[in-house]
Amino acid sequence: MxxxxxxxxxxxxxxxxxxxxxxxxxxxxxxxxxxxxxxxxxxEVEREQVVVEEWSESTAYEHSAVITEDSLVFNESERVRNRPVYYVNLSRALEVTYVYEHTAETGSVNITTDVRLQYRGVEGDTILWQYTEPLARGQDRGISNEENHTVDATVEIDSVFERIRTIEQQLGAAGTIEIQVVAASSVEGTLGGSPVNETYESTMPMTVNPQTFRVLEGNTVDESGQRTETVERAVxxxxxxxxxxxxxxxxxxxxxxxxxxxxxxGYATISPEEREILEIQQQEQEFSEWITRGTFPSERDYEATILVDDLEGLVDVAIDTNKRVIKDEQLGVSTVLDDEFAYLYVRPDSPASDWLVNYADMTIDEFQEFDF
The missing domain is CATH 1.10.287 (Helix Hairpins)
Structure with a gap:
């Protein structure tokens, strides 16, 4: 193409x-x-929750005992602190300090704490009985992050053994006796701009026998809080x-x-003549099996020339006469050459159009030399 x-x-x-x-x-x-x-x-505005303040609340136990009997290991009047084991023969009481604190930069809380000593008999996961006696009570107002809320309590070792003996005499020695210090704190106020109204319970379990007083790992509070705000920002x-x-x-x-x-x-439009040329090209493709390319000869050997209006008609002639269509691409002419007639179809853009139509008895060279 x-x-x-x-x-x-x-x-x-x-x-x-x-x-x-x-x-x-x-x-x-x-x-x-x-x-x-x-x-x-x-x-576009995007909304998201932004943490503006964070804080934590925690509780803890501290414990100690004063040595009341001199020994090779401990001196009399010496205070031992936060030990896993205290010896009954050397100390008469266990001093317990319960501590609550928070880390909020703004706000304060009012706290009321009740500390009690709890006895209970258990058998596997079943609680057989429970007995509680108060040890101490403390109350503080306006506790900020720079202050602690503390409550001191004393566990008398002799009193513990006396309670155990009394219970066993009354109930018998069924199950196992567990002892623990329980602190229940009621916390009210505002932390980090958010209201707080909670009750926390912390425990410090112990086991006792005639020789030792053991303090086990406690169950204390470690809570976190935060205050968020919705902010808008351009995306x-x-x-x-x-x-x-x-x-x-x-x-x-x-x-x-x-x-x-x-x-x-005019670039995106075509003229009627160009439209006809396109139709001719489509017809040539459609009837290509009937068309053979060649060179158009002079008409002098033919008695008559018949001009055909379109290529489709010329192909019909070729079919009827059982001849081939000869296409001269240089001249833009297609022809069917019969014994007596030359059937011609001349494309609109053929450079030899005038010669073929009006001066067909001349050669092309004679036509070009003719002075019109």
Whole structure:
């Protein structure tokens, strides 16, 4: 296919589908404009929860005992602290300190704590009985993160053994006796700008026998809290959104403008003669099995020349006469040569059109030398 034919087909294609292309391009331009407006003209706001303050609340036990009997290991009047084992023969009481604290930078709380000593008989996971006696009570107001709430209590070792003996005498020695210090704190106030109204219970279990007083790992409080606020922030468009929206707008608007310019300048339209040439090319493809390419001779050997209006009619002649269609591409002429007649179809763009129609008895060289 020549460059001329290719250009003609392109222009014919554009002319046929120009309305569809224009509609698509206008839609793209509108979509690109809307997208560009959404990305650049309107500010997208994102809401998120932001932690503005965090804090923690915790409880702990401290314990100690004063040595009341001198020994090789401990001295009399010496205080031993936070030991796992205390010896009954050396100390008469266990001093317990319960501590509550928080880390909130703002706010304070009022705290009331009751400390009690709890006895209970257990058998496996079953609690057979429970007995509680108060040890101490403490109350503080306006506790900030720079202060602690503390309550001191004393566990008399002799009193513990006396309670155990009394219970066993009354109930018998069924199950196992467990002992623990229980501190229940009621906390009210504001921490970090958030209201607090909680009750915390902390325990310090112990085991006793005639020789030792053992303090086991306690169950204390370690709670965290936070205050959040909803904040709004502008969301910057991504690079893809910023460039893509403008590119889509330019593609649609620029393409539509280019298509309109091509239509008005004639590049996207074809003339009636060019339309006929396209139809001829389509017919040549359709009837290619009947057409043979060759060179058109002079008509002097033929008594008559018959001009055919279109290529399809010439192919019909070829079928009827059982002849081939000879196509001279240089002259733009197709012919069927019968014994007496030359059937001609001359393309509208044939350079020999005038000669073939009006001066067919001349050679082409004679025709070119003729002075009209």
């Amino acid at each position: 020549s460059d001329l034919d290719r250009s003609l087909r392109v222009r014919a294609f554009l002319e046929r589908w120009s309305g569809v292309f224009l509609a698509v391009l206008l839609i793209l331009a509108a979509a690109g404009g809307w997208w560009t407006y959404q990305v650049h003209a309107t500010e 910057e468009p991504s690079v893809v959104e910023g460039i893509g929206s403008i590119a889509l707008l330019l593609l649609g608007a620029g393409g539509a403008a280019g298509l309109l310019f091509a239509s008005r300048s």
